[in-house]
Amino acid sequence: MKILVVDDDAINRLVLRKLFEKEQHTVLTAENGVEALSILMMEDDVHIVITDIMMPEMDGIELLAEIKLNDRINKLPIIGFTAGDIDYFRSITPVSFDRLLPKPMNFHELYDITHQFVAQRAV
Template identity: 55%
Template sequence: MRVLVVDDDNIHLLILKKIFEKSQDDVVLAHNGLEALGFLREDPNFHVILTDIMMPEMDGIEFLTQLKNNLLFKSIPVIGFTAGDVEYFRKNSPNKFDTLIPKPHNFWDLYLLAKDKATKDLN
């Protein structure tokens, strides 16, 4: 499975990278939505995207909007996570995440959720 993880927290990136790599998954890390879009433009073949919402330069809401407005990216499942008000983002985001969860989260649960979304996307 090929995973794009987007978060401005280097510790979260490192933990998620290690978890996915234990299953031999290919993991690409980005520190904000702008950087993530650059990776997607180079190669859009990701099975799932995990993104924080509150990040510098381009937050997760704008990143999701860019994804859903691009035919190459719009079908990739996107799991959002935030330390902010999850219900607020569910109600007020112009586009909907496939799943939106609160921080702090269990990284293994996030991994299993990503595997589930990617598997459904592959079938």
């Protein structure tokens, strides 16, 4: 499985990278939505995007919207996470994340959720 992790927090990127690489998955990382879109345009086989919502340059909501507008990548499952108010972000987001999780995250729960989405997509 190839995962794109998008977060401006280097520690979160590192923890998520190690969690998935421990199980032999490929992890790409980006510090913001602009970098994430660039990666998605170059990589053909990303299976899922895990993104923070609050980031500089392009936040997770803008990234979600850009992905959903692009016919080549709009079927990618996208898991969002935030330290902010989840209900608020659900109410202002024009399109929905496949899953929206609160920070601090249970990284093992996120791992399980990620696997479920990729397995469902493979069916």
